[in-house]
Structure formats: structure tokens, C-alpha cells
Amino acid sequence: MRGMLQRIQRWAERRLPALTRYRRPESLPIELHRRRIYIVPSGFGIGFSALLAVMLVGALNYANNAALLLTCLLGASSAASMLVAFRTLDGVRLSHIRSGHAIAGQSIELTLAFDSSRARNAIRLDLADSHIAFALEANASAQVKLTLPTMQRGWQPLPRLRLWSSWPLGLFRAWSWLHPDQSVLVWPRPEAVGPSPHAPANDARHMRLHRGDELAALRDYRVGDPQRHIAWKASARHDNLMVKDFEQPQSRPQWQLDWRQLGGLDNEARIARLARWLNEAQAQRCNYSLWLPGDEIAGGSGPLHYARCMNALAQLP
Amino acid sequence: MMSSPRRKLAELPIDARAFDLLSLTMALVLGLHSTHLPWWLSIALALTLGWRWWQRRRQSGRVPRWLKLPLLALLTLAVIVQYGGIFGREPGAALAVGLLILKLLETETVRDVRVGISFACFALMTALLFDQGLIATVVVALGLLPALATLRALEPGQLPTSLPRSLLPALALSTAALPLALLAFLLVPRLSSPLWGAPSPNQARTGLSDSMSPGNFTDLLTDDHPAMRVNFEGAPPPADLRYFRAYVMWNYDGRSWRYVDARHVQARETAAIEVGSSIQYQISLQPTQQRVLPTLDVPLQAPAQARLQPDREVMADKPVNDQLSYQLRSALQYRLQPVLDERSQRLGLRLPTGFNPRTLALAAQWRERYGSDNAAIVQAALNLFHDGGFRYTLAPAPLGRNAVDDFLFDTREGFCEHYSSAFTVLMRAAGIPARVVTGYQGGYWNKYADYLLVRYSDAHAWSEVWLTGRGWVRIDPTGAVRPERISLGAAAAAGDQLAWYRNDWLQGLRNRWDIVNRWWDQGVIGFDALRQRGLLTPFGIRDTDTATLGVLLAISSVLFIAIGLAWALLRRQPRDPLRGALRELERKLARKGIARRPAEGPQHYLSRAARALPGQRGELARLMRSYLELRYAHDEPPTEPLRAFLHAVRDFRIGNVVK
Numbered sequence: 001m002r003g004m005l006q007r008i009q010r011w012a013e014r015r016l017p018a019l020t021r022y023r024r025p026e027s028l029p030i031e032l033h034r035r036r037i038y039i040v041p042s043g044f045g046i047g048f049s050a051l052l053a054v055m056l057v058g059a060l061n062y063a064n065n066a067a068l069l070l071t072c073l074l075g076a077s078s079a080a081s082m083l084v085a086f087r088t089l090d091g092v093r094l095s096h097i098r099s100g101h102a103i104a105g106q107s108i109e110l111t112l113a114f115d116s117s118r119a120r121n122a123i124r125l126d127l128a129d130s131h132i133a134f135a136l137e138a139n140a141s142a143q144v145k146l147t148l149p150t151m152q153r154g155w156q157p158l159p160r161l162r163l164w165s166s167w168p169l170g171l172f173r174a175w176s177w178l179h180p181d182q183s184v185l186v187w188p189r190p191e192a193v194g195p196s197p198h199a200p201a202n203d204a205r206h207m208r209l210h211r212g213d214e215l216a217a218l219r220d221y222r223v224g225d226p227q228r229h230i231a232w233k234a235s236a237r238h239d240n241l242m243v244k245d246f247e248q249p250q251s252r253p254q255w256q257l258d259w260r261q262l263g264g265l266d267n268e269a270r271i272a273r274l275a276r277w278l279n280e281a282q283a284q285r286c287n288y289s290l291w292l293p294g295d296e297i298a299g300g301s302g303p304l305h306y307a308r309c310m311n312a313l314a315q316l317p
Numbered sequence: 318m319m320s321s322p323r324r325k326l327a328e329l330p331i332d333a334r335a336f337d338l339l340s341l342t343m344a345l346v347l348g349l350h351s352t353h354l355p356w357w358l359s360i361a362l363a364l365t366l367g368w369r370w371w372q373r374r375r376q377s378g379r380v381p382r383w384l385k386l387p388l389l390a391l392l393t394l395a396v397i398v399q400y401g402g403i404f405g406r407e408p409g410a411a412l413a414v415g416l417l418i419l420k421l422l423e424t425e426t427v428r429d430v431r432v433g434i435s436f437a438c439f440a441l442m443t444a445l446l447f448d449q450g451l452i453a454t455v456v457v458a459l460g461l462l463p464a465l466a467t468l469r470a471l472e473p474g475q476l477p478t479s480l481p482r483s484l485l486p487a488l489a490l491s492t493a494a495l496p497l498a499l500l501a502f503l504l505v506p507r508l509s510s511p512l513w514g515a516p517s518p519n520q521a522r523t524g525l526s527d528s529m530s531p532g533n534f535t536d537l538l539t540d541d542h543p544a545m546r547v548n549f550e551g552a553p554p555p556a557d558l559r560y561f562r563a564y565v566m567w568n569y570d571g572r573s574w575r576y577v578d579a580r581h582v583q584a585r586e587t588a589a590i591e592v593g594s595s596i597q598y599q600i601s602l603q604p605t606q607q608r609v610l611p612t613l614d615v616p617l618q619a620p621a622q623a624r625l626q627p628d629r630e631v632m633a634d635k636p637v638n639d640q641l642s643y644q645l646r647s648a649l650q651y652r653l654q655p656v657l658d659e660r661s662q663r664l665g666l667r668l669p670t671g672f673n674p675r676t677l678a679l680a681a682q683w684r685e686r687y688g689s690d691n692a693a694i695v696q697a698a699l700n701l702f703h704d705g706g707f708r709y710t711l712a713p714a715p716l717g718r719n720a721v722d723d724f725l726f727d728t729r730e731g732f733c734e735h736y737s738s739a740f741t742v743l744m745r746a747a748g749i750p751a752r753v754v755t756g757y758q759g760g761y762w763n764k765y766a767d768y769l770l771v772r773y774s775d776a777h778a779w780s781e782v783w784l785t786g787r788g789w790v791r792i793d794p795t796g797a798v799r800p801e802r803i804s805l806g807a808a809a810a811a812g813d814q815l816a817w818y819r820n821d822w823l824q825g826l827r828n829r830w831d832i833v834n835r836w837w838d839q840g841v842i843g844f845d846a847l848r849q850r851g852l853l854t855p856f857g858i859r860d861t862d863t864a865t866l867g868v869l870l871a872i873s874s875v876l877f878i879a880i881g882l883a884w885a886l887l888r889r890q891p892r893d894p895l896r897g898a899l900r901e902l903e904r905k906l907a908r909k910g911i912a913r914r915p916a917e918g919p920q921h922y923l924s925r926a927a928r929a930l931p932g933q934r935g936e937l938a939r940l941m942r943s944y945l946e947l948r949y950a951h952d953e954p955p956t957e958p959l960r961a962f963l964h965a966v967r968d969f970r971i972g973n974v975v976k
Binding site for chain 1: 327431435438439441442445446449450453454457458461465468469471472473474475476486490491493494495497498499501502505507508511512513639841842843844845878881882884885886
């Protein structure tokens with residue numbers, strides 16, 4: 001049954017694009033106007049009109065003109081509420097969409113900015129499984145936050161979102177489909193466990209260069225120390241010889257995360273591993289650089305750098 | 318696919334504002350119905366409502382079932398005990414209001430509120446079955462405001478407002494809908510006969526009754542609701558001729574006078590009449606649930622759907638359950654039944670035997686004294702009432718078996734019923750054919766709108782005696798006791814027995830207010846199928862049938878929808894004179910084939926235009942510079958340069974283009 005409904009819907013979207021929700025993606029800003037706002041009575045509206053019919057027949061039957069007047073007033077108010085429902089959506093503008101960051105499988109946070117020249121109440125927004133209601137003040141922008149589930153890394157186009165309202169009485173339901181031509185970038189999901197990035201770089205890191213340029217400390221003379229390192233003046237004040245200890249400065253570790261070092265894995269596994277390393281590096285606040293095919297990101301740190309690296313990972317083919 | 322989230326929406330809990338508004342709506346419904354509900358039920362329901370409101374303020378949640386079900390049973394039981402059933406107008410309305418209040422006990426979700434509000438709208442309408450006066454209708458219509466405001470409060474995501482302010486949009490919506498509502502009211506085809514049983518005539522106000530026994534006018538004489546309104550063609554008759562006949566009663570059983578419908582006895586011919594002068598008038602009668610149509614004095618013929626009775630009373634074919642208007646011509650100077658037939662003579666003299674011996678003796682004594690001079694006997698009786706120490710009061714002492722004897726010789730106090738009854742008995746005893754007539758007398762002449770308002774309190778009873786050569790002559794014995802009863806009306810005659818609220822200035826206000834009521838009764842309540850058919854008479858269509866009405870309704874609805882759509886589609890662009898001027902310039906240039914491309918800025922566009930129009934190069938460059946200056950150098954373009962720019966654009970002409 002449900003499958004058939006969906007088939008019918010797909011067919012209708014293909015064949016009757018004007019009537020159905022099908023709209024090609026369009027660029028922001030999107031302004032709602034009469035050609036794209038649809039309106040039907042809600043279930044409550046149908047029930048209420050049945051009640052109005054009962055009241056009408058009753059008033060006519062008992063020739064009670066006061067009751068008839070009341071029924072007419074209620075009916076006319078209901079009809080007028082349809083126009084109000086239309087006006088609630090007419091002229092609403094979706095000006096821009098900002099997205100947060102999320103890794104695949106998590107929900108990404110979207111911020112949609114709506115504005116309008118009039119104040120409006122009770123506009124509702126459905127996007128995938130999230131529903132939200134908001135009001136717009138005149139000549140002001142409303143930031144509507146909602147979440148969108150993500151499946152896999154990379155650019156994910158925004159689905160159609162439905163803006164609807166049953167304002168003011170809930171008797172009519174006006175709606176419009178928006179299909180912004182916009183995508184959100186979903187970061188790759190890091191692998192759960194795996195080797196640490198240190199291994200390939202270990203030897204280089206632990207090589208101690210004794211011949212540095214910087215005077216680190218004075219220490220006792222040991223056999224084999226070069227004569228020219230002896231600090232004669234300092235030694236004169238002590239009982240034994242002091243040697244100037246020159247060392248290469250022990251720098252903060254620079255992680256060089258390199259696509260090429262991860263041979264033997266397929267692309268997605270490489271990406272997942274790099275993502276995990278990026279997370280670790282970010283957690284340890286160290287400096288890291290990332291080399292990817294077609295993209296090389298020099299060393300750096302901080303959330304912006306992290307985001308840049310993750311974006312690059314996410315966009316890998 | 319879409320239904321599951323939507324179903325969840327209807328199950329959402331409601332907030333305090335929606336519940337407050339719902340409680341307000343229900344309180345209003347209860348208040349409107351409390352006029353006919355038994356007082357203990359009203360109080361019990363009001364307490365239930367108040368308790369529920371207080372309870373939910375403290376903690377939201379449904380009332381437990383063990384409390385709800387007994388309350389429901391109790392309500393049904395109470396209605397059955399009070400009314401003896403649950404069907405009919407009163408018990409039905411009581412049950413509906415009770416159920417509505419009980420619905421509040423389980424109201425927690427959006428759906429509950431919607432059901433409650435729909436039901437409340439229906440209950441509001443049923444209040445109009447009891448009273449469709451102007452004030453009641455306006456109050457009921459105001460009851461729609463909290464109902465509509467409740468529905469609004471259900472919608473999530475609103476800008477916050479206060480409770481009183483949340484009623485305003487509902488008022489605006491109903492006001493905007495009012496023209497359409499009035500139009501629909503005018504044009505919805507009325508039923509000429511009801512689809513199912515007409516409402517049971519269970520009106521508390523009965524008007525005149527077809528029998529008269531001493532004391533049964535008392536309620537009527539203190540009821541100053543309008544009974545009918547009369548418009549005269551030309552000047553109204555003088556106050557002492559404003560007698561409206563309803564029932565002519567021949568039959569007396571010693572206690573009460575009774576009207577006998579001509580359908581039930583061997584028919585007599587309609588009494589002949591010789592007319593001196595007559596008057597044309599129109600009466601609009603409030604519903605009485607009776608067939609009798611009061612007429613001014615003696616009518617010449619019956620209106621449509623009514624028949625003239627032998628004594629020239631008018632009986633409608635059906636009881637008057639709704640307001641009814643009828644046109645009549647009546648005689649003011651006349652001789653009614655100049656020749657009395659033998660049967661009428663017998664009827665007019667018949668008295669029950671074994672009653673009122675002292676009265677009979679007095680009549681015999683008069684007959685002896687005045688011989689065959691009937692007029693003198695009539696005068697003697699009137700003199701008795703005038704000089705015999707009789708008193709007019711609405712609260713007379715009770716009378717015994719020989720009611721007329723007791724009245725004439727002992728109590729000597731009473732009102733029109735007593736006087737007309739005693740007088741008629743006296744006349745019959747003296748051998749003068751006489752009968753009792755009931756109806757209305759007097760009324761208030763509303764000089765602001767030129768009509769006569771007759772109230773139930775103007776009900777009156779008098780006598781008619783048959784005198785040779787004059788026919789039936791109206792004799793009002795009450796007038797002998799209290800002349801002001803005839804010239805000023807019942808209220809003046811009753812003197813200080815009347816309540817404080819009947820004092821002069823208040824009465825004046827009430828009389829003026831009656832103009833509005835009359836307009837309402839005639840224009841709205843009385844707008845029936847017949848009046849609707851004559852709706853288009855001013856436009857030359859004498860009979861507007863249902864099909865025409867339907868077409869009219871459709872056409873005018875479309876008209877209203879068009880107006881509504883125009884409003885809905887109206888988009889007020891923020892006025893920007895600078896932008897408008899640029900648009901104008903674009904139009905002028907576009908006519909010469911230089912249209913602005915969608916992605917083209919003003920600078921690029923105007924430079925391109927300047928290149929294309931060498932003749933206007935300088936001018937276009939100037940325009941471009943001042944546009945850029947006005948647009949981008951300030952937040953708001955300064956007034957004077959803006960005006961100069963607008964002028965420049967308006968005066969801009971394009972010469973011949975050489976391409």
C-alpha cells in the first residue's frame with residue numbers, strides 16, 4: 001500500500017510537476033508567492049464544515065434567523081481564515097542557509113534565515129524528520145535552527161523542505177515546497193580504532209641532535225666531551241669541569257599526516273584513518289599538516305585549520 | 318507517509334493560554350444558557366468549570382476516569398429528573414451544555430480543544446433557540462471571539478501577546494467576514510416548510526388565552542414584552558379607539574368565559590357590518606403559539622392564510638410560531654350585526670343557572686325601573702361601577718362560588734377581567750344580549766418611528782352589548798372605574814403597585830430602545846421565505862425563486878472571494894523612489910532596445926547605454942553619477958538631490974538613435 005502510494009507520488013511528480021511538490025533546485029533567496037503556495041482544508045477544517053452544515057440546516061429548519069446569522073458569520077470567518085492562511089506564507093523569503101559541521105551518520109545543524117516585510121505567526125517548517133514552528137517579525141530576520149541526518153561524507157544536497165501553516169484557525173493548511181540549490185559538506189567518519197600516526201615518524205623524532213646552536217645548560221664534564229665545549233669561566237668557580245650543553249631545541253611535535261603513507265588501504269579506509277588522526281591531533285593540540293592527492297595543507301592548528309583539513313578530506317573523490 | 322507526524326501534531330499538549338481561552342468560551346456558553354437551565358444545574362456546572370480551571374493551573378493532566386464517569390451519569394440523571402427525558406429543546410440544550418463542561422475535564426491535547434470548540438459553537442447556536450432577540454444574538458456572536466481566539470492559540474510558534482489582546486484578531490476576522498455573512502444571510506434560500514418536526518411550542522409567554530376567568534390575566538398584565546407592533550396608514554386612531562379584538566367569548570359557566578372555535582360548533586354566518594369609516598394598518602405579531610390574530614376593532618376581511626370568524630375575529634390557519642406580519646383594513650365607525658338572529662340572541666342571553674342570585678335580582682330591579690330602555694340599563698351598570706366604591710387593583714381578593722355576587726357586593730376590587738365579566742353577566746341577567754371580548758387596548762405610540770407598540774401588559778377585556786339599531790356596541794366597564802386605564806394604559810391605572818423599574822424616564826428609554834428591537838424583529842427575525850421572495854422587488858423581479866437566489870449567492874460569493882483574493886495577493890512594495898526612478902529610466906531605455914540584463918549593475922548598464930546613445934552620453938553619465946551618489950553615499954538619499962534626480966529622469970528624452 002505504502003509502496004504503491006510512493007510510486008503514484010513519483011509518477012505524479014514526474015508527470016504533473018506543477019501540481020506536486022516537485023520543484024527543481026533553485027538558488028537562494030527564495031520568495032514564496034501565489035504560484036507556489038497550495039492550500040487545502042485540514043481534517044479539522046472538513047469536520048468543522050460538516051458542523052457548519054448541521055448548524056445551517058438546523059437554523060433553516062427551525063426558521064431561526066438569529067442562528068442562521070450566527071452560522072453565516074462563523075462560515076464567513078472560516079472562509080476568511082483561508083485567505084489569512086495564504087497570507088501567512090505569501091512573501092516569506094528564505095534568504096540564506098548556514099550549516100554547521102557533522103560527521104557522516106550524525107545530524108548536521110542547519111540555520112535557515114527567513115525574513116518578511118510583515119509579521120507572521122505560526123509558520124512551520126518540515127525538513128526530513130525535523131519539524132519546527134516559528135514566527136516572523138516585520139522587517140526582521142528569523143534564524144531557524146534544525147537538524148538534518150547525514151549518511152555519508154561529501155557534499156549532500158539539501159532535501160526539499162516544506163514550509164506550511166495552518167494559521168489562524170487550523171481549518172486550512174497552506175504549504176509550499178522549497179528546494180534550495182544548496183548542499184552541506186559532511187565530514188568523513190573517523191575509524192574507531194587503528195594505529196597511531198607516530199610510527200612512521202618515530203626515528204626522526206627521537207634523533208637527538210647534540211650539536212645545536214642554543215646553550216641549554218651547564219653540566220659536569222664527561223669523558224669524550226669536546227674541549228671547546230668546556231665552560232672555562234664557570235669551571236673556575238666549581239670544583240670540576242663544566243661543559244656547555246648545546247642542544248637542538250626540542251620542538252613541539254609536527255604531525256605530518258600523509259595520504260601516501262597509508263598504502264595498502266582503500267580510499268575510504270585511508271580517509272577514515274586520516275580523520276581519526278586529525279581528531280587526535282586536534283585533541284592533543286599539536287601542529288599538523290595534511291597531504292592529500294591534489295591538495296596539500298601546510299602545518300597549523302586550531303579549529304579553523306581542523307575544519308579546513310576535514311573539509312578537504314570530505315571532498316576527496 | 319505524511320500522516321504520522323500530523324497525527325502527532327493533534328496529540329500535542331496544549332498550553333495554559335489555550336486552556337484559559339477555552340474555559341472562557343465555555344463559561345460564556347454556560348452563562349448564555351443559564352437563563353433557561355435550572356439554577357442548581359447552572360451552579361454545579363459553573364463550579365465544575367472553575368474547579369477544573371484551578372486544577373489544571375496547578376498541574377496539567379486529565380481528570381481520572383473514576384471521577385469523570387460518575388459525573389457523566391450524574392448529569393444525565395439530573396437532566397432526566399428535571400425534564401423527564403433527554404429529547405426536546407430544553408433537556409437537549411441542558412445535556413449539551415453539561416457535556417461541554419465535562420469535556421473540559423479531559424481536555425489536554427490539541428484535538429480535544431478543537432472538538433470542544435466545535436461543540437461550543439454549536440451550543441452557542443442552540444442558545445438562540447431560546448431567545449433570538451438583538452441583545453442575545455449580539456452576545457452569542459461575541460461568544461465566537463474567545464472560541465476563535467482559542468483556535469488561534471493552538472497554533473505553535475506565535476509572537477507573544479496578552480490574553481485580552483489575543484481576542485482582537487478574532488474580532489478583526491469576524492468583522493472582515495461580516496459583509497459576506499450578511500450577504501449569505503440574505504441569500505441563503507429559506508425553507509418554506511421545515512424538513513422535520515417544527516420546534517415544540519413551549520414558549521413561556523402565551524399571550525392571550527381563549528378562556529378568561531378572574532385572575533388569569535395577572536401574569537399577562539405584568540409582562541411588558543412586546544406583543545405586537547402596529548403601523549397605520551395615515552394618522553393613528555385616537556387613544557380611546559385603540560381596541561384590538563382577539564377573542565369574542567359567549568360561553569360562561571359561572572366561573573370562566575370561554576371562546577368556542579367556529580370549527581367545533583354549528584357555523585353561524587359572519588356578522589354583517591355597515592361601515593362608516595375605516596383604516597388601513599399593518600400588524601407584526603410576536604409568536605404566540607396560538608391561531609388568533611388580534612385586529613384593530615372590527616376587520617373588514619381576513620388577511621391571507623387566515624379566516625374571518627362569525628364575530629369577525631381573525632383566526633390564522635396555523636398557530637403563529639414565528640413572527641407574523643399582516644395587513645388589514647378595519648372599521649372605526651360601524652354597525653356590527655344590525656339585525657340579531659335568533660340563535661345569537663339566545664347565546665347572548667344564556668347564563669348558567671344557580672349562580673349569582675343577588676346579581677340576577679339587581680338586574681331584574683333595573684329592568685323594572687327602566688322598562689325597555691336598554692341604554693339606560695347599560696348606563697346604570699356603568700354608574701354602579703363608577704360610584705359604587707369599586708377599586709382597580711391587580712391583586713384583588715379571591716372570589717367564591719358566586720363570583721359575580723362576591724365581586725359586585727363584597728370585594729369590589731379587581732381589574733378588567735372582573736369588570737367585563739360582571740358587567741356582561743349583569744346585562745344578560747337584564748335581558749340585553751352581551752358578550753365578553755378580550756384583546757389589547759392602548760399601546761405606546763412611538764413618535765420617533767411612527768408605530769404603535771402593544772405590550773402583553775396592554776391585554777384587556779371588555780364587553781359588547783347588542784342594542785337595537787346600533788348593533789354590537791363596545792362597552793368598557795373598566796373605564797368607568799379607572800378612565801386612565803383607557804387613556805393612559807394599564808401601567809398608569811395600576812398606580813403605585815408597579816415596581817420601581819417602571820418609572821417614567823426608564824419607561825421612556827425602554828420605549829426608544831424598542832425602535833431597535835422592532836427593526837431587529839422585522840428586518841432580521843421576520844425575514845422569512847416570503848420576504849426573501851420579495852427581496853428583488855425594487856429591481857423589478859417580483860418573485861425571487863430558489864434558483865435565482867442560488868445564482869445570486871454564487872455570483873456575490875465569487876465577488877467577495879475576488880475582493881478577498883485581491884486583499885490576500887496585495888503586496889505592498891516598500892516605496893523606494895530612487896528605485897522607481899531607475900525603473901522608469903530602464904523602461905525608457907528599453908524602448909530603444911537597451912534593456913538591462915538580469916545580472917547587470919546600474920553602473921555597467923548606464924555606461925553601456927551611454928555608449929549606445931552618443932547623443933545622450935553626457936546626460937546619462939550625469940544620471941549615473943547622481944544615482945550612484947544617491948544610492949551608495951548615504952543610508953537615506955537626501956531629499957533635495959533626490960528630487961532633482963527624479964525630475965531629471967522624468968525629463969529624460971531619447972533622441973533618434975543611430976545604430
